[in-house]
Amino acid sequence: MKPPPFDYHRPSSLGEALDVLAGTGEDGKVLAGGQSLIPLLNMRLAAPAHLVDINRLTDLAAVEEEPGGLRVGALARHSRVERSARAAEVQPLLGQALRLVAHPVIRNRGTVVGSLVHADPAAELPAVLALLGGSVRLARRGGTRDVPAAGFFTGPLESAAGPGELAVSAFFPALAPRSGTAFHEVARRHGDYALAGVAALVGLDDDLRVSVARVACVSVGPVPLVADVVGACGHRPPASADWAGAARAVQDRIEPETDIHATADYRRHLTGVLAERALRDAAREALHA
Amino acid sequence: MPERVHEITLTVNGTVRRVAVPGRRLLSDCLRHDLGLTGTHVGCEHGVCGCCTVLLDGEPVRSCLTFAVTADGHEITTVEGLADGERMSPVQRAFAECHGLQCGFCTPGFLCTVTALLRENPAPTDEEVLEGISGNLCRCTGYQNIIKAVHRAAELTAEES
């Protein structure tokens, strides 16, 4: 299990990185944390001709508050975001999700943006970005574009980042007032990819009645599935909202598949259980916000 | 055609080492085979078992999921660098005292992980210990004595500081 040969590039500036990526096109692959890419290389399931190592671009390691949210640079490791007190205040769902990402040692190296670009439908962070309606900033030689989450995840392990493009940052909208979030999942072992997982966002209006109720589900479709369930749970105070009905609405939307760890039926069932738990927890957070 | 090699400099256990490696050389292989530090073990080469864990700038990382070239210019601590001369570190001594190892193959990864864990959190709770070592597989001990050893290491460190 040794990686196949590739041409190694280690740009020292963003401009240089974009030049290299422009030159390598389809044959170029970006290396940030490498915690998903290097296993694939070691198993020879991927064999890019060029590897562009962005670990020298330390400017991209920033985690910064921006109007309306948090911008996480391409080199910001999971552990850094997880430990950031500011990030936790601006958008608590990030920390709630990051605690569920693999194990602490993997989080020391893996990056938030890398996880988004990897676009694994079983991963937590794509669900977070999708639930919050965040975006990913893609740079290429001569320009940048912001791709909203809804258009960023295009399939299992497929994202909108094209040849020659580098995902330089991701933007996570801040938690609105009187809102709460929660992330619940069930994995076979602690730290494994979830059999099913649900991130929930609940917002209350001035009368403390549910006005926003949305979930994002992992491991139950080709891309993170976002479901708006505010209609299903009713425009009521959290204590009397129909969270079970909302969970059933989520179950109706998902298309889980059977694999060696769980059947589709079990995943559907589990998603319902977790959706109800996550929505209730998020609503409780919203009441205390 | 011979593969292109890159000259890199690593500070390993406090010593500056220069080595020429192909871009694809895993840090684990570089430490073991290029620098002769075979204490770092390789159990899966896909980042799950944790045997290859070393400290990169003080933080535990998987050396099988890191290219040596990426570590150029950085500091690395391996199991060979944990002891203070001939005296084993509190973590090492605690593992011996609590029978926290059997075949010893996973042990270097645990030692590096636990060393960093206790540096950050000198008196972890049971739950924090579990979370801290949750990414390291051991096939021999059933973990019970490893958990005991982490607490014992915390005690020894506190006594000796």
Next chain:
Amino acid sequence: MTTKLFGEPVQRREDPRLLTGRGRYLDDLGPDALAAAFVRSPHAHALIRDIDVSDALDVDGLVAIYTWEDLPDRLAEPLPLLIPHPALTHGRTAHPLARERVRHVGEPVVMVVARDRYLAEDACALIRVDYEVLKPVVGVEEAAQGARLVHDDVPGNVGAHLVQEAPAADGRDARELIEDAPHTLAFRLDVERSASMPLEGRGVYARWDADDSSLRVYSSTQTSTSVRMAVAAKLGLPLPKVEVIAPDVGGGFGVKIVHPWPEEVLVPWAAMLLGREVKWAEDRREHFISSAHERAQVQFVRVGFDDDGRLLGLEVTILHDHGAYTPYGIIVPIITSTQLPGPYKLGAYRVEFSSVYTNTVQVTPYRGAGRPQAVFCMERTMDRIAAHLGLDRTAVRAANFIQPDEFPYDQGLTFQDGRPLIYDSGDYPESLRMLKELIGWDAFPAEKERAAAEGRRIGIGVGCYVEGTGVGPYEGGHVQITSDGRVHVSTGLTSQGQGHETVFAQIAATELGVPLERVSVVTGDTRRFGYAVGTFASRAAVMSGNAIALACRKVREKALRIAADALEADPRDLEITDGMVHVAGSPGAAIPLATVAVLSNPLRYAFDAEAARATQFAGASSPDRPPVDEGEEPGLEGRDYYSPIRSTFASGMHAAIVETDPLTAEIRILRYAVVHDCGNLVNPMIVEGQIHGGVAQGVGGALYERMVYDGHGQLLNASFMDFLMPYATEVPKVETAHLQTPSPLNPLGIKGAGEAGVIPVSAVIASAVEDAEGIPITRMPLSPSELFDLRRAAS
């Protein structure tokens, strides 16, 4: 006595080197060796039409490529069938490199040698093998139908078929007694595949010395002596020209007892041919698809019993999945069928197994070696009987126990060593009493009720086993005391982390009366000890421990004889304390063992002050006797062997409390308790460690680990991502209590402990989940998804 070390929780002598990175595992050796890699079959069943290596020839650093066609006579033959058995009528083994046909994904087809492993893998990727893909046989039931064959010349895919009958005392057989029993039950049980999965894979490193025409092989093996014989035979070398060393080994758990692996003969062969050092270190994917698995069985049970739950007759029919080959014979199903009775008197017993071939990785022993399946069967049966009669599960077990005054107890079967299955010792009622106290069995119903009131589901389970340990034929020990007072102990069997260096040193230090620090132990190095069997079947402490004790006693006797001469005392009045031989009760007149060692070896040449005391002109020997007396040998050393009449039988009982989530069907182990009897404990700390590790592997087998093959014979989870070995977060704390019924069969009174922990865990967890859920549990492992399915089927 200061040197009494037997029974003490002495810290391990292996640890300082293993904790500081100074252990030497296989891949730590030979930094300049060439690297081997293998092209392995991607198909479960196929004919090889052509192998095209032309593209690989351009790889920089390539040294050699070998296929079956290149192998010389003996290497071209199938690998040995290690343990033949009359019932194994159709034993089959693989060729070192596939000849014409591959029978499982992962079978080696081409060997590549290159400057390093990266380049060797590059070359492998460029070798094109043209296969004619055949439909595979996957799963025991498909195999048993025999519609397609794994081996064309094995009808019905049946490699072995064996029936054993142990009739009742009155001569009536099991079927008859079951027919006539007041109560009968019949059901099916399933156990799935798992594997040893040591964290260090296999590996071989060979050095050929052309000047000396000798070969040195390092292998990550559980038996270096037998690898040596196999390598010498396969390569046509004189045995004294081959040495095999097991260096530090990163876990074995059974898989490394198989030998010679293809790589164990191919790598030394290539080293000889190339005149270069060659090394192969197995990677994780190779280990999944090219080593060995175990456990898969389907069991059909019929049982007859009386109103008290006493067994009258038991009939078990087993379909055993043997994978593609049978290199290790049929040891696993033999053990299942003969260890199934456990601590019980069965009335009459009939067991029948068919061992069938499938197009999957071969099956050889994994820690427990057929016993986890046996115990799953017996203990599920006990729980069924209890449920049927509405009795307490422990009461049914107690009603069937062999009693302490009934030892030796003959089960009327033939064990894996070909000898009668006679239990030597034990106290099962006491063991159960201790277990019930430890787990709080009698208080549990109230606890369960309280939990239910809170909406929680908890359940308690129990499982009992008897384990034949320390099987023969023999092991040996050699002990030498040198003139510096150091004690050098060696034995031929190998170590994989069990702490042999420590426990054997404890035994030697105790027997000889020397400080532990003076004793050093070497295992698994044929340069030091050539005769051995290997490390398996929980036999190291029993076999080598006793052999070393016997060798020490020889040395001690000689030392006392020599010291008696020097001290002008009667040897019967002497004892050894702290390395000093002295008259009992009179420490003044004493002579160090170092001096005794000097005196034991009359010299002509003095090379240091110590030796000067033993030269011809300085020695104390009498002028009318030869310097080395008749029947004596120079030197203070001794060798002895321990060869038991039959196995010792350790035993134990486990209990667990589990909680199942009413909504998510997740299963959590809240408590796990073990009562264990392995006779006298040499080092309780190490025995406890063995139990903890065994239970953890058992938890893996009960709730997490399975090898998942699809219909094409592809292993779908050949990685640590998807083969779910438990982390610290999945393993419960194990509470232990020890019962010590010494074995009467050996001088030290010990029984083996290595495998014990893993054996009953699946049975215990099944029992506990069944108690929590009220749904029969008939297969292991059990995932939340499966529990969810069971709940739906039950409602």
